[in-house]
Amino acid sequence: MRIRTLFLLLLTSLLSFQTLFAQDRATVKVSGEVTKPLQLSLEDLQKMKPATAVLKDRDGKEHPYTGVAVSDILTLAGVTTGQQLHGENLAKFLLVKCADGYEVLFSLAELDAAFTDKQAILAYQLEGNALPAGKGPFRLVVPGEKRPARSCQQVVEMVIRFAKD
Ligand SMILES: Nc1nc2c(c(=O)[nH]1)N[C@H]1C(S)=C(S)[C@@H](COP(=O)(O)O)O[C@H]1N2
Ligand SMILES: [Mo]
Numbered sequence: 001m002r003i004r005t006l007f008l009l010l011l012t013s014l015l016s017f018q019t020l021f022a023q024d025r026a027t028v029k030v031s032g033e034v035t036k037p038l039q040l041s042l043e044d045l046q047k048m049k050p051a052t053a054v055l056k057d058r059d060g061k062e063h064p065y066t067g068v069a070v071s072d073i074l075t076l077a078g079v080t081t082g083q084q085l086h087g088e089n090l091a092k093f094l095l096v097k098c099a100d101g102y103e104v105l106f107s108l109a110e111l112d113a114a115f116t117d118k119q120a121i122l123a124y125q126l127e128g129n130a131l132p133a134g135k136g137p138f139r140l141v142v143p144g145e146k147r148p149a150r151s152c153q154q155v156v157e158m159v160i161r162f163a164k165d
Contacts (some may be wrong), residue, residue: 026137028122032160033092035078038091042137045124048072053121053141055151059081065141067123070111070158079160082114086100091164096140104140106150108160118144 028045030038038044051069054062057084075081080089085108094106120142122130131137131153138155145151 005031028138029157030073030077033162034160036140038077044122053119053143055141055148056094057148062143064127065121066125067121070120070122071113073122083113084113085109086116088164092163093161093163094151095159095161096155097157099156102152104150104152117165138142142153
């Protein structure tokens, strides 16, 4: 009996250790039409300039998230932003991919401070705490939208592509 309890204890601690590790190892890949592909970990994001965004849920309740401006991530990856976002570059888009297969799309101009004051962020905290398992470790938070449907959870990849024919 005692051995079994000990074994179970060992197993559960090993499993929770693994979950912690998995959280630590989680990254968001930034790829496609970039000059510098990225693989951002929580640590990498925490070193960048923090930004906040409020997400209204389906019941109208407000939730304050902290993370990094998507535009800062795009700039770091060498995506055309700000002054460079003109002409044919306006036909570029960002596709955000999530662990459950959910995908959402933005034109680059929608995310650019030169075009809009609504700053979308890649969030890693909600009310000062790490995001809960089903939502994190990384979530896109898009303020100023009537529905939270593009605020996608469990983000794993951000792909930039050209939609130009
Ligand atoms: N990865 C992922 N993100 C997602 C979804 C999803 O199915 N998968 N659903 C979206 C929809 S339709 C809504 S309404 C919100 C719900 O977010 P909440 O649970 O924080 O209220 O998540 C959005 N983000
Ligand atoms: Mo939804």
